Amino acid sequence: MKFTAATVEDTRALGERLAALLKPGDLLVLIGPLGAGKTAFTQGLGAGLGVSGAVTSPTFVISRVHKGPLPLVHVDAYRLGGALEVDDIDLDADVADSVTVVEWGEGLVEQLAESHLEVRIDRRADDVREITFVPAGGDWADRLAGLG
Amino acid sequence: MTDEPLVLGIETSCDETGVGIVRGHTLLADAIATSVDQHARFGGVVPEVASRAHLEAMIPTVQRALDTAGVTLGDIDAIAVTAGPGLSGALLVGVAAAKAYALAAGKPIYGVNHLSAHIAVDTLENGPIPEPALGLLVSGGHSSLLLVEDLAGRVEQLGATIDDAAGEAYDKVARLLGMPFPGGPPIDRAAKDGDPHAIEFPRGLTGHRDMEKHRYDFSFSGLKTAVARWIEAREKAGEPVPVNDVAASFQEAVCDVLTRKALDAAKEHGIETLLLGGGVAANSRLRAMSVERFEKAGMRVRVPRPGLCTDNGAMVAALGSHLVAAGVAPSDLGIPADSALPVELVSMVEHDVRVTR
Numbered sequence: 001m002k003f004t005a006a007t008v009e010d011t012r013a014l015g016e017r018l019a020a021l022l023k024p025g026d027l028l029v030l031i032g033p034l035g036a037g038k039t040a041f042t043q044g045l046g047a048g049l050g051v052s053g054a055v056t057s058p059t060f061v062i063s064r065v066h067k068g069p070l071p072l073v074h075v076d077a078y079r080l081g082g083a084l085e086v087d088d089i090d091l092d093a094d095v096a097d098s099v100t101v102v103e104w105g106e107g108l109v110e111q112l113a114e115s116h117l118e119v120r121i122d123r124r125a126d127d128v129r130e131i132t133f134v135p136a137g138g139d140w141a142d143r144l145a146g147l148g
Numbered sequence: 149m150t151d152e153p154l155v156l157g158i159e160t161s162c163d164e165t166g167v168g169i170v171r172g173h174t175l176l177a178d179a180i181a182t183s184v185d186q187h188a189r190f191g192g193v194v195p196e197v198a199s200r201a202h203l204e205a206m207i208p209t210v211q212r213a214l215d216t217a218g219v220t221l222g223d224i225d226a227i228a229v230t231a232g233p234g235l236s237g238a239l240l241v242g243v244a245a246a247k248a249y250a251l252a253a254g255k256p257i258y259g260v261n262h263l264s265a266h267i268a269v270d271t272l273e274n275g276p277i278p279e280p281a282l283g284l285l286v287s288g289g290h291s292s293l294l295l296v297e298d299l300a301g302r303v304e305q306l307g308a309t310i311d312d313a314a315g316e317a318y319d320k321v322a323r324l325l326g327m328p329f330p331g332g333p334p335i336d337r338a339a340k341d342g343d344p345h346a347i348e349f350p351r352g353l354t355g356h357r358d359m360e361k362h363r364y365d366f367s368f369s370g371l372k373t374a375v376a377r378w379i380e381a382r383e384k385a386g387e388p389v390p391v392n393d394v395a396a397s398f399q400e401a402v403c404d405v406l407t408r409k410a411l412d413a414a415k416e417h418g419i420e421t422l423l424l425g426g427g428v429a430a431n432s433r434l435r436a437m438s439v440e441r442f443e444k445a446g447m448r449v450r451v452p453r454p455g456l457c458t459d460n461g462a463m464v465a466a467l468g469s470h471l472v473a474a475g476v477a478p479s480d481l482g483i484p485a486d487s488a489l490p491v492e493l494v495s496m497v498e499h500d501v502r503v504t505r
Contacts, residue, residue: 008370034320035373039311053488057312057369060162060289061235061487 001144005129011037015044021143027113028101032121037129038103046072071098078104153225153472157465160242161234161262165205167213168462170469175272176217178462181205199237206245221253228468231259231496232489239485247481256478258468259496264303266425268470269456269463282419284410287426288315293364293413300474305491306413307364314402315428317368321375321398325391335395336431342396349374349401364413371401403437411441422449430454471495
């Protein structure tokens with residue numbers, strides 16, 4: 001399932017729309033080069049989930065937990081040296097009760113959940129972003145149908 | 149003045165295990181162990197490795213600080229520790245160690261805010277901070293403008309980054325330019341031989357619309373992206389990348405926004421002193437531009453020496469000493485490490501302070 005986003009606001013808006021389909025225990029793996037809009041997409045998710053605290057880059061702290069009706073665990077594996085363990089994320093966070101979003105986590109974090117949604121953000125030559133949702137297991141494909 | 153408080157400070161919010169000892173405003177010891185080398189070996193930070201490194205370094209670093217200061221744990225009046233914000237597992241090691249030392253030696257404990265500690269460290273070099281003061285805290289993890297009305301308890305965040313921290317942008321741009329981590333020093337060096345006006349990189353959140361909603365906030369993600377695109381276009385065209393010019397122009401954009409917004413905030417709040425802190429405060433361009441712009445407006449800039457700008461235990465001890473002298477109540481032994489401790493909490497009093505606030 002592919003979408004285009006002409007501006008960073010569009011990227012955020014798509015994150016906000018996806019948020020409506022999320023449930024506890026979900027794992028999202030964000031893939032895209034530096035400056036693609038991974039954090040912007042996560043800001044949209046945060047807005048859609050109605051979580052507290054500003055969603056900013058977690059590169060330095062590795063992970064940040066945003067409390068809310070459905071908490072958002074925002075992880076950045078950019079500085080990580082190896083596969084991510086659940087214990088590394090946050091001692092206060094329960095992955096099973098939250099939505100976990102990981103930037104730079106391709107190949108490192110898929111084992112955190114039985115299924116996950118891959119979100120690929122590619123930048124075209126005209127600066128428009130192509131955002132592709134790739135379901136990996138679970139009922140992701142069915143849920144994405146709701147996005148229309 | 150031997151009646152000034154003798155305070156031991158412990159800092160473990162990120163990669164550095166820091167233990168500092170101060171008496172009043174006098175620095176007696178500043179011992180540091182870093183796990184950066186270990187991270188380099190793993191090609192990045194491994195949270196478990198970071199926590200373990202803090203654990204292994206803790207007791208020797210405390211001992212080294214005590215030896216340097218020529219005091220014993222029994223002489224210490226209070227123990228201060230960074231309770232947050234930071235890496236949760238890393239913070240936990242420092243907080244647990246501080247509790248153990250406090251309990252064993254029967255001393256009060258102060259769980260303090262990492263950001264306020266970066267401000268407080270300046271007292272060790274330049275004496276008491278005139279209040280109100282404006283704090284500009286820039287590092288790999290933070291970019292915040294703080295209104296310091298009372299360092300012992302009233303610190304307000306006027307603005308902060310809405311995406312990447314300034315130091316993080318330095319690190320990522322350095323990587324694009326093939327420079328080592330941390331990116332601040334190599335970019336600063338390269339910039340000295342470059343033209344800061346060669347490329348007009350964007351100044352985040354300075355447009356009219358942004359200034360309403362994000363007057364004192366920062367954004368460095370767009371700048372980072374602009375640098376990446378610029379380099380990419382050059383490479384695609386088969387032209388060489390003028391590394392020094394890119395470094396200088398990038399650095400100019402970062403420092404321009406930081407100092408411009410800080411100056412606006414100082415004017416609006418009638419503040420005459422700017423305190424620079426955090427690792428990026430070691431940057432030569434940021435120091436020079438701050439001094440130039442603030443002195444032109446008849447204001448002062450205070451910056452600690454580079455070694456005290458980066459994370460260390462002395463800054464935690466300095467804030468602890470200030471709290472003791474101000475008569476602030478110590479923290480409860482049940483305080484947690486709080487990875488998202490809000491700026492407004494200079495120190496924790498009770499373990500459930502965030503719930504009852």
